[in-house]
Amino acid sequence: MNALNIALKDLQIFFKDRGAVVQLFLLPLLFIVVFSGALAAIGGSGEEEDVRIPLPVVDLDAGVAAQTLLDGIDAAGGVRVESYAQEEAQALLEESKLARVLTVPADFTADIASNRPVTLRLVNHPDAGAEKTEAVRLVVEGVAQDMSLESQILASLQQMGEMQANAPQQFQVFTVERTMAQARSQFERSRTQPLVELVQTVPGQEGEREEMPEAIQLAVPGFTVLFVFLTAQTTARSVYDEKKIGSFRRLLAAPMSKASLLAGKMIPNFITGLIQTAVIFAFGIIGMRLLGLASMTLGDAPLAVALVAVLVALCSSGFGILIAAIARTENQISGLSSLLLWVMAILGGCFIPLFILENFLGPLPKIVPHYWANRAFNDLLVRGLGLADVAAEMAVLLAFTAIFFVIGLWRFDFD
Amino acid sequence: MNAISHILSIAWKEIQLIAKDRGSLAVLFLLPLLFGSLYGSINLQMAGNGDDPTILLNICLVNEDAGIFGEEVAKPLRGIDELEIETFDAVAEAEQRVAKGEAAAAIVIPADFTQEINAYTPTSIEVMVDPAQPESASIVTGIMNQVVAEVTIWGEVQYGIRTILDEPGVLAEASAEVRRAVEAQNLGVIMTRLSEMRRNPAIVVTSEDLEGAQIEGGITLFFALMFPGFTVMFAFFTVGMSGASLLNEREAGTLRRLLAAPIPRGAIIAGKMLAYVMLVCLQVVVLLGVASVFFDMPLGKSPVALVLLTIVLALVATAMGMLVAALSKTAKQADNAGMVLGFVLAGIGGCIAMSPTPITRTEGFMSVLSKLTPHAHALEGYYSLMAENATFAQVLPEIGILLAMGVVFFLIAVWRFRFE
Numbered sequence: 001m002n003a004l005n006i007a008l009k010d011l012q013i014f015f016k017d018r019g020a021v022v023q024l025f026l027l028p029l030l031f032i033v034v035f036s037g038a039l040a041a042i043g044g045s046g047e048e049e050d051v052r053i054p055l056p057v058v059d060l061d062a063g064v065a066a067q068t069l070l071d072g073i074d075a076a077g078g079v080r081v082e083s084y085a086q087e088e089a090q091a092l093l094e095e096s097k098l099a100r101v102l103t104v105p106a107d108f109t110a111d112i113a114s115n116r117p118v119t120l121r122l123v124n125h126p127d128a129g130a131e132k133t134e135a136v137r138l139v140v141e142g143v144a145q146d147m148s149l150e151s152q153i154l155a156s157l158q159q160m161g162e163m164q165a166n167a168p169q170q171f172q173v174f175t176v177e178r179t180m181a182q183a184r185s186q187f188e189r190s191r192t193q194p195l196v197e198l199v200q201t202v203p204g205q206e207g208e209r210e211e212m213p214e215a216i217q218l219a220v221p222g223f224t225v226l227f228v229f230l231t232a233q234t235t236a237r238s239v240y241d242e243k244k245i246g247s248f249r250r251l252l253a254a255p256m257s258k259a260s261l262l263a264g265k266m267i268p269n270f271i272t273g274l275i276q277t278a279v280i281f282a283f284g285i286i287g288m289r290l291l292g293l294a295s296m297t298l299g300d301a302p303l304a305v306a307l308v309a310v311l312v313a314l315c316s317s318g319f320g321i322l323i324a325a326i327a328r329t330e331n332q333i334s335g336l337s338s339l340l341l342w343v344m345a346i347l348g349g350c351f352i353p354l355f356i357l358e359n360f361l362g363p364l365p366k367i368v369p370h371y372w373a374n375r376a377f378n379d380l381l382v383r384g385l386g387l388a389d390v391a392a393e394m395a396v397l398l399a400f401t402a403i404f405f406v407i408g409l410w411r412f413d414f415d
Numbered sequence: 416m417n418a419i420s421h422i423l424s425i426a427w428k429e430i431q432l433i434a435k436d437r438g439s440l441a442v443l444f445l446l447p448l449l450f451g452s453l454y455g456s457i458n459l460q461m462a463g464n465g466d467d468p469t470i471l472l473n474i475c476l477v478n479e480d481a482g483i484f485g486e487e488v489a490k491p492l493r494g495i496d497e498l499e500i501e502t503f504d505a506v507a508e509a510e511q512r513v514a515k516g517e518a519a520a521a522i523v524i525p526a527d528f529t530q531e532i533n534a535y536t537p538t539s540i541e542v543m544v545d546p547a548q549p550e551s552a553s554i555v556t557g558i559m560n561q562v563v564a565e566v567t568i569w570g571e572v573q574y575g576i577r578t579i580l581d582e583p584g585v586l587a588e589a590s591a592e593v594r595r596a597v598e599a600q601n602l603g604v605i606m607t608r609l610s611e612m613r614r615n616p617a618i619v620v621t622s623e624d625l626e627g628a629q630i631e632g633g634i635t636l637f638f639a640l641m642f643p644g645f646t647v648m649f650a651f652f653t654v655g656m657s658g659a660s661l662l663n664e665r666e667a668g669t670l671r672r673l674l675a676a677p678i679p680r681g682a683i684i685a686g687k688m689l690a691y692v693m694l695v696c697l698q699v700v701v702l703l704g705v706a707s708v709f710f711d712m713p714l715g716k717s718p719v720a721l722v723l724l725t726i727v728l729a730l731v732a733t734a735m736g737m738l739v740a741a742l743s744k745t746a747k748q749a750d751n752a753g754m755v756l757g758f759v760l761a762g763i764g765g766c767i768a769m770s771p772t773p774i775t776r777t778e779g780f781m782s783v784l785s786k787l788t789p790h791a792h793a794l795e796g797y798y799s800l801m802a803e804n805a806t807f808a809q810v811l812p813e814i815g816i817l818l819a820m821g822v823v824f825f826l827i828a829v830w831r832f833r834f835e
Contacts, residue, residue: 203514335438
């Protein structure tokens with residue numbers, strides 16, 4: 001009972017501190033909206049708008065091959081072909097009214113037909129975005145490569161036919177016209193029906209093409225873990241404040257055990273962590289939808305998600321006691337421990353997807369509880385796994401909690 | 416002269432206070448350094464520019480096809496440095512590995528792959544990807560597209576030759592052996608020529624700027640957005656700190672003592688601001704310095720503009736701190752308001768680079784919204800200077816807007832602040 005009384009008192013004190021409430025509840029929601037990239041969705045409201053990069057083109061050739069090339073570029077996606085006359089394009093480019101101009105040389109069609117190498121020039125204004133330029137170049141190059149290959153195949157067939165023309169009649173197995181017609185019909189066909197197709201699937205979904213998860217499915221759990229652990233700081237601060245004003249000594253003088261005193265300090269942290277998780281997840285699921293942004297789902301095992309959330313809140317409480325036991329000054333509690341908590345969050349994959357971190361840092365992220373919490377949430381929310389699959393992660397979280405609590409208890413200075 | 420010495424002595428006092436606040440200094444310097452170098456190194460590695468070879472992905476390969484085309488897909492995969500290929504016999508086993516996130520993707524070549532290609536029937540290869548690793552998925556798909564393109568060309572050529580040889584009259588009286596020989600010979604000749612041709616494409620695409628110089632692209636340009644992003648974001652984290660420090664002084668009563676001293680009020684505020692302006696400038700120097708030395712981030716061609724932009728950025732951040740102090744009742748409130756503002760404005764201003772160019776250059780609502788934040792203008796200025804070698808005159812509008820914002824913040828602060 002004593003522990004609960006202290007917990008209740010601390011919760012009341014905590015929720016009176018509006019700054020702390022803002023930090024622990026409002027900030028994560030802002031984080032989600034601002035940093036999950038969801039805001040970008042607002043910008044793209046005009047659905048019918050052509051968002052492709054405009055590519056002004058000067059077609060000096062005006063032949064069949066040039067038209068095929070430009071149609072190919074326009075159809076490739078990402079780039080919209082706009083026709084200009086040469087002088088006009090040059091003038092607009094120099095006045096910075098155009099970002100770039102692609103020039104198809106005169107005789108393009110004739111050169112392709114006779115297999116002479118040609119060069120397409122993409123001229124960019126110095127202020128043009130380098131990334132857009134690169135994107136445009138890749139599209140143009142892709143289409144040009146396909147055309148190159150086709151024209152080269154045809155040219156080499158022609159060449160072979162000419163070589164064969166000198167051979168005796170009985171060795172001439174096929175005519176040039178026939179082979180070229182065959183090649184052309186196959187080019188046509190391969191455009192609409194590729195011989196080998198790549199089908200991307202996600203495990204668990206039978207053969208169906210599954211959309212990759214929205215960024216928010218990774219972002220919400222990550223920020224939840226970050227902020228639930230930041231709550232640990234509040235516990236440490238509450239212990240520090242009580243020690244400073246002397247009420248901690250009074251509590252000690254009261255007829256109750258040290259354990260229940262510590263438990264009473266931990267419970268508010270635990271409850272706050274649970275409320276945080278609930279608020280942040282609810283916002284990710286409902287709030288984001290109300291805002292018209294991409295929202296998240298709870299995966300296939302909501303119960304397991306809840307269980308992991310409980311363990312994360314517990315682990316954060318343990319960490320709170322640890323900070324309270326080790327940090328000696330106000331500076332250490334507010335400055336250094338927040339640095340520590342943020343570093344742990346970065347290491348533990350609250351900002352950067354775990355697989356990238358692991359690829360980069362090796363086993364290092366495993367030393368922070370955040371890693372295991374994020375891994376469990378990832379498995380449940382993104383990979384659609386169940387409770388049994390995250391048993392190991394949950395066990396590690398429990399172990400972290402135990403270690404934090406034991407060290408905290410051992411080092412805790414009651415006087 | 417006197418005023419200046421007052422300002423300097425107040426600033427010196429403030430600097431000493433700041434230097435003692437190690438926790439805040441860690442947040443202002445270490446955290447962005449950590450974020451920046453981690454994101455920077457990861458980006459370098461993903462772009463394949465690092466000292467180490469590029470990112471390594473675990474891939475499960477299930478080749479159910481016993482024929483030549485299946486092997487033709489599997490063989491090149493084993494030669495790719497980025498992929499660590501593990502072979503499985505059963506699809507279920509490979510799927511399990513991907514489902515658990517132990518492998519980035521599983522590639523399944525169906526049993527009748529060679530047969531289907533020989534029969535010229537469209538077929539498919541399944542690439543099963545881990546939904547938690549979208550970046551890996553796109554790398555694997557990109558590699559597979561190239562590998563499959565090779566096989567497709569081979570299959571097409573083979574079919575073409577066969578169709579022609581099958582025509583009545585062509586090799587009609589030849590034995591099956593002879594036909595196979597002719598087919599194989601033609602295929603060999605054509606494939607050899609094809610690989611030669613693809614090394615020398617008929618159509619070359621060049622990309623150049625107006626003067627004809629080749630355009631440089633790549634990761635260092637992205638760094639000219641990413642590092643200033645972190646820098647600007649953390650520069651504005653001083654807002655809460657400077658605001659709170661002014662109010663702390665009022666709460667502790669030391670502001671009253673300062674007022675009682677023969678120092679003009681303006682000098683007190685100016686001194687405080689000077690200290691924080693210097694703090695922000697130091698932040699920028701450290702962060703951009705590290706980025707330039709360790710990540711080859713370009714610094715552009717106009718150091719004067721860079722310095723001026725930095726000073727103006729520091730002025731805006733500090734003026735915003737004074738504004739927050741003027742509008743807050745307690746130091747704690749100022750601290751919290753500063754933090755929330757820091758995150759929100761950084762997000763809106765595009766400090767966390769999610770697009771390859773500054774948010775001000777995108778189209779739509781966000782771009783308009785971002786232009787209301789000083790962050791976006793500072794970023795736009797840094798990016799133009801460092802990535803695009805803009806001249807002083809070209810970033811003058813950004814510097815002007817920032818300065819105007821700073822003046823507005825400061826005037827409101829002066830109007831609303833209560834010294835008592």
